Amino acid sequence: MEFKRELFSPQELKRMYPVSPAASERKAQNDSEIQAILDGRSNKLLVVVGPCSADREDAVLEYIGRLRPLQEKVAEKIFIVPRIYTNKPRTTGAGYKGMLHQPNPLASPDLFKGLVSIRHLHLKALENTGFSCADEMLYPENHLFLSDLLSYVAVGARSVEDQQHRLVASGLDIPVGMKNPTGGDLSVMMNSIFAAQHGHSFVYRNWDVESKGNPYAHAILRGYVDSHGTSHPNYHYEDLRRLADLYAAGGYQNPAVIVDCNHNNSGKRYIEQGRIAKEVLHSMRHCDVVEKLVKGIMIESYLEDGNQKAGENRYGCSITDPCLGWDKTERLILDLADLL
Numbered sequence: 001m002e003f004k005r006e007l008f009s010p011q012e013l014k015r016m017y018p019v020s021p022a023a024s025e026r027k028a029q030n031d032s033e034i035q036a037i038l039d040g041r042s043n044k045l046l047v048v049v050g051p052c053s054a055d056r057e058d059a060v061l062e063y064i065g066r067l068r069p070l071q072e073k074v075a076e077k078i079f080i081v082p083r084i085y086t087n088k089p090r091t092t093g094a095g096y097k098g099m100l101h102q103p104n105p106l107a108s109p110d111l112f113k114g115l116v117s118i119r120h121l122h123l124k125a126l127e128n129t130g131f132s133c134a135d136e137m138l139y140p141e142n143h144l145f146l147s148d149l150l151s152y153v154a155v156g157a158r159s160v161e162d163q164q165h166r167l168v169a170s171g172l173d174i175p176v177g178m179k180n181p182t183g184g185d186l187s188v189m190m191n192s193i194f195a196a197q198h199g200h201s202f203v204y205r206n207w208d209v210e211s212k213g214n215p216y217a218h219a220i221l222r223g224y225v226d227s228h229g230t231s232h233p234n235y236h237y238e239d240l241r242r243l244a245d246l247y248a249a250g251g252y253q254n255p256a257v258i259v260d261c262n263h264n265n266s267g268k269r270y271i272e273q274g275r276i277a278k279e280v281l282h283s284m285r286h287c288d289v290v291e292k293l294v295k296g297i298m299i300e301s302y303l304e305d306g307n308q309k310a311g312e313n314r315y316g317c318s319i320t321d322p323c324l325g326w327d328k329t330e331r332l333i334l335d336l337a338d339l340l
Contacts, residue, residue: 007112010144017119019148020127027132030151031174033079037295038175038216039254042079045281045340046296047333048134048152048258050083052307052321053098055105057121059316060084061128063303063326068129070330074337081152082131083300086118087138088320089158096310096319100142105310105319115145122149137176140168141205150174157182157222157263160192168204169196171211177220177258184224184232190246193217197253218256219243220298223264231264235276237283240290247293260298262321270306270322273299274332281339297336301329 008016019027036042049067054060064082071080088098096102101109103117118135126132126149134152137143138159153172157179159165169176169192176196180189196217201210221243223233233239240257247255259265259280261273277297284291303316305325316326324332 005112007115010147013115013119013145014148016116017123019123023123023126024148026130027126027149027151030081030130030132034081034151034175035216037079038218038256040292044077044079045336046081046258047078047299047336048081048083048154048296049299049301049329049333050085050133051302052085052262052300052318052323053088053096054084054086054118054121055096055099055310055319057117057124059303060121061124063301063316064125064129064131064133066326066330067131070333071131074333077337077340078333080131080333082125082129082133083135083298084122084125084133085136086121087136087142089136089138089156091158098138100139115142119145119149122146137165137168140164143168143172144205147172152177154220155179155192161188164202166192166195167200167202167211169217170198170200170214171204171209172214175216175218176214177218179220179222179260180224180234182225182264184226184234186243186246189219190250190252193219193252194250215253216256218254218258218295220258220260221265222260222262222298223266225264231267233265233267233276235259235261235265235280237287237290240280240283240293241287244289244293255293256295257293258296258298259294262298262300268321270300270324271328273301273324274328274335277332277336278339281336299324299329299332301326 087100100114132151178192199213261276266272302323307318307322
């Protein structure tokens, strides 16, 4: 390894780009709203929606700006948390790894500029729209760079079995969604949730720390791939009942699931996300157990349908997984509000 340069600390970056008292108060309000959904005090549906990867600040901020008036229209039924995923896991290690690595997708990696870029993006989203957003905790040691800006964290399918992700999740004061692993073994996800809901002592950023446990750690179902490489969904009624049974057998706090409507649940056919979301609501209407368990859905969406290769310069079109375009997304969220 070549040690290129020492980076600033999270505290230094926070001093460079501070959060105003008004923005902090708005984040606290968002946190409370999300927690009330997950623990059953609110019957609203949580909708985590946004690009597969946040590749450029201007397009992401335009997208999130469009979500604000939509949120006002559906406020009685739905609470929206925008996705701003700034670091992307790659199955083979190759490809665009997100804004953290490459604030300019066509330039060489620059982690120094990347850390500044991701904080600036999340900060502008909160200040401009009042949304405190969701990001994936790909690197647990980096969470502190954004800890005063995020209202939701996801632990991905490739990370959910990692000990450090589980331990750090146990010390966060915001909800953490644990995805089922790519191979589909739900016991891995459930063990991760159990670990995150309990306190631990561990080493974090060169400190001896103690966590108290996170009662809002919960499941995200995203489908899986079998040993032959074939995609399988796990959002159907039977899957949700099976998950409810796993929760009931384990002594968990606040049993909850968010259904990821893309990835292997859609077979990466992004256009299927609307149908999947509506099927989940159908399952909720026909079973009290499922209705109590399902707290929300996750949708990959951007300004334009589909995806593109980096360098094609289609504004607001994903350069990672294909996404649902804005018009279809807006119509879907309005439809979901009507169905609730």
